[in-house]
């Protein structure tokens with residue numbers, strides 16, 4: 001059975017062109033880029049090319065790009081560096097809808113290191129309130145960390161405005177841009193953030209590689225110490241093949257932004273509209289006005305997300321859910337809860353995230369099967385329209 | 396993704412006995428939409444107290460649906476009393492096992508059954524609703540928690556969450572859960588003094604059974620608290636052969652544990668001339 005992969009916010013397929021670019025550097029050109037000999041030096045030159053490609057995509061200089069292992073590492077590094085370089089400042093601002101790579105770091109800093117944190121809320125559409133942000137900035141605010149786009153709902157935040165506010169108030173600004181690379185154009189020449197983290201495997205490069213932008217002139221405290229790789233900013237022998245892959249993937253992504261916002265967006269819209277038309281009692285989570293072109297988060301009332309996913313799995317369809325049963329916790333996604341999505345919807349939420357490798361036939365298959373799955377599960381469910389308001393949990 | 400057995404998948408994809416029984420003798424309802432899973436169980440009971448039909452409606456994940464389907468299959472044809480003997484473990488076993496994080500689905504099945512029987516017998520509340528609510532997030536009572544601990548031999552707060560969901564929300568009740576657990580464990584250790592209770596003149600078989608019971612129910616849980624465990628390998632006359640596991644096996648004081656704790660306890664509870672030896 002062919003796999004219909006619609007879970008690209010979780011991870012993506014390595015683009016064949018990316019793989020081809022990487023292949024010679026596994027067992028032919030395997031030299032250490034730091035070595036003195038010509039053999040290693042060739043690899044070093046290839047890394048420089050990758051760095052230039054990433055810098056090109058970011059609109060920054062190659063010297064502002066640090067290669068690392070993943071988006072999580074970038075987030076951790078940026079936050080720790082910002083705090084480490086301003087020890088007198090004890091306050092952090094972030095949002096309630098961040099990825100755990102930020103949220104759990106901030107919670108840890110609060111608990112173990114006595115930092116104070118403000119978690120900005122979102123409205124029912126998933127939007128931030130910039131006045132709330134402005135009001136929460138204090139004289140001892142060390143960092144504002146706001147994701148560029150939400151991984152679960154695809155809501156894109158006004159990072160330009162937020163970064164300008166931060167700059168005006170003299171506060172460092174980090175953004176987790178893992179979901180936007182190749183989907184939302186940005187240019188670090190005009191976007192005044194100080195740190196920006198991306199991850200390879202979300203843009204058709206392999207897993208295990210990422211990049212962190214650190215603006216020139218911003219004090220930097222390395223997270224990993226050891227050798228002098230990455231100019232002493234990230235020790236450890238480079239993941240050369242991964243970095244080469246990320247460079248190539250960035251180059252391709254830049255050429256594809258138009259395609260993402262026309263063709264991929266078209267498929268997403270077709271899927272979304274089709275589901276809303278075919279299934280009663282659904283809602284789309286996240287504002288329609290500012291959303292990633294590839295993501296839709298749909299909630300089906302009276303049914304549970306894991307059940308939907310497993311039934312989709314029988315057709316080879318891969319998606320994900322914000323339901324409690326798939327999150328490993330017993331409560332539905334913190335993002336949907338922050339948005340105040342009613343429990344009756346939150347438990348039945350499914351995220352489809354498309355890529356340029358999806359086809360219209362795949363969308364058609366989901367549109368043909370999913371309404372039947374929902375109907376079937378609703379048949380099993382004791383809750384029906386009109387009698388759905390069961391006693392609420394007090395959590 | 397969870398690792399479900401084929402049996403779980405089968406009962407999820409093609410659940411048996413889905414639906415309502417319009418003229419049901421009784422109905423049992425547990426859970427809610429808000430909590431993420433809910434089960435409504437309908438039973439048709441004849442004059443002989445035999446369950447002639449059972450149907451269900453479930454809102455929940457695959458294992459909740461599979462557990463409901465399994466439950467109805469297991470109780471159909473049984474008398475009400477026989478049905479009440481079905482434990483949540485039995486439901487899980489029927490399905491070839493459930494992931495531990497999903498054991499609460501089997502507990503939900505058991506609770507729905509009890510609620511239905513309470514409804515049948517005109518009782519106002521099912522046993523799981525008795526007691527005080529400890530976990531507000533999921534409306535779990537102390538009675539439910541205590542029963543889950545006893546019936547499933549739970550040893551950690553995490554396991555309580557796996558089996559009852561209590562503690563899986565805001566986490567406010569975690570301390571209370573730890574207290575209940577400690578209290579339960581304390582109760583179990585209470586019969587420590589009663590040297591007098593020691594049975595006299597055991598047969599080989601009785602001795603082995605008693606030893607194994609004490610190891611399973613008392614010694615092993617308390618070693619598990621420290622990250623270790625113990626396993627009974629053999630009983631050779633008055634010699635008890637055991638193997639230490641986990642933290643205990645590498646622990647320098649394991650010999651001490653063996654003599655001062657395990658041997659002493661077994662001597663007190665079984666026979667005064669037992670010796671405990673470790674086999675490696």
Ligand code: FES
Nearest residue numbers: 530531532564565
């Ligand atoms: S009260 Fe138990 S988890 Fe919230």
